[in-house]
Amino acid sequence: MGFPFISNDLGIDLGTANTLVYVKSRGLLIDEPSVVAVDKNTKKVVAIGLEAKRMLGRTPGEIEAIRPMKDGVIADFDLVEQMLKYFIRKVQKYRFYFRPRAVIGVPSGITEVEKRAVVDSAESAGVREVHLVSEPMASAIGMGIPVNEPSGNMVIDIGGGTAEIAVLALNGMVCDMSVRIGGDEMDESIVSYLKKTYNLLVGESTAEQIKIQIGSAFPLEDELEMEVKGRDLVAGIPKTLRITSTEIRDALNEPISTIIEAIKQALEQTPPELSADILDKGIIMTGGSSLLRGLDERLRQETNLPVNVIDDPLTCVARGSLKIIEELDKFYPVLMTTSRKMR
Template sequence: DAAERAGAREVFLVAEPMAAAIGVGLLVNEPVGSMIIDIGGGTSEIAVIALAGVVTHVSERIGGDEMDEAIVQFMKKTHNLLIGERTAEQIKIQIGSAYPLDEELEMPVKGRDLIANIPKTVVVRSEEVREALQEPVGAIINATRMALERTPPELSSDILDRGIVMTGGGSLLRGLDRRLREETGLPVSVMDDPLTCVVRGAGKILENIEEYRKVLF
């Protein structure tokens, strides 16, 4: 409706995981199964795509924002330190992980002491942050398993050969691909520039509207 009010003559919709798949160059029109996990700020979309359609789709309200909130709550509970979402995101980016690191990291974190009610700095270790992220990471893993369980057998063999593709900002969490690989037994790869995959996919669709008409609704 908003697009039509803005003056667009035609309005098309495309599923977010489909746009991401096209953005990374998956052959979505082919009769083979491709699995994509798109982890955004608010949701994680897991889909199996074949013949220009979404065969299996699982959506969880878990993404980068929930990871940040998990870190905020962990800092309150463990260090009695109140931090903002921006600081939590910095912690996630700098030392966050979903799998043990070859060399664990640490960083100083500034916030407000909840007991003394004054500014305070504590040193946080990557092992602690990994513990804080267990719940959101676990939810993404469970959603991936659910999608795999719902996938038709003939497409499951394709995924076994082709693996799982990860996109979205959440896919940049250190070791998340390795954790998923260990949990599923499947090849998992993070695409280059995962933050822009959906936008690039939408652009490809607009440039080749007839080729991708079947993915639109």
């Protein structure tokens, strides 16, 4: 009888905010927050992913919801390993017959030690062959940009923990800048703004909701407002406030300006031939935070370059990673080197 030959190679985006797993011929099977809930007393993991995120900021005393990948780096090796294992196992029906290969998209600023941790975790989760690729490169491939050509493309991936700015040409990153500022920082700015201005304490999840609902980086045609619930720091009791998109834009200005400064610096460091390409083709923006209202317009205004946000910025790295594993021979040159890369 035999088993049907099903190749279950994986394209994985190990993001600070979200982890995605694409499986060849089966599609996007995992799209969950990179969150792990841990029992403080026993140190045991009690939930991972969506279930754990629901616990963030509202866990009972003994349970702590942790994001093991803070600021684009691995903050807790052990938990990242357990999380990655959990997601990989979840998609692996045929693991005893065909151990999959995987390409994993990671921040470009990742250290050797962090690379090892990612590779080891995937291997111990049953992956037979692990390759790493930088997030901007994976996004570009996910978008179908011909990265092997000499012509340059600027890709900016603004995620939860990092903003990565890369100029790609001839299968490599000609210019590569990574700042550890992304959507998380924006959320934190909202938390501290509400605290400073209204003595109102809100959690990270509420701040993220505010950002998505009314946040912006450029004046809106119709400014928005919303009701926010939190705890009054003085009276110590719950309080409701109405806040406007204008004030949230002010609150977001610092992290956004920092990202834009980094983009300008990257443009300055780009070799002139490639600058000419970017002038023609513009900047391509991806990552969840590129969905912030008016960020494209703000960038357009500050750089005088065309700016395009891609259609599906949240899944691009995972799609690109899968494409790479499907055509490994073609894409081999774009992979990151790891101390043990053999072939």
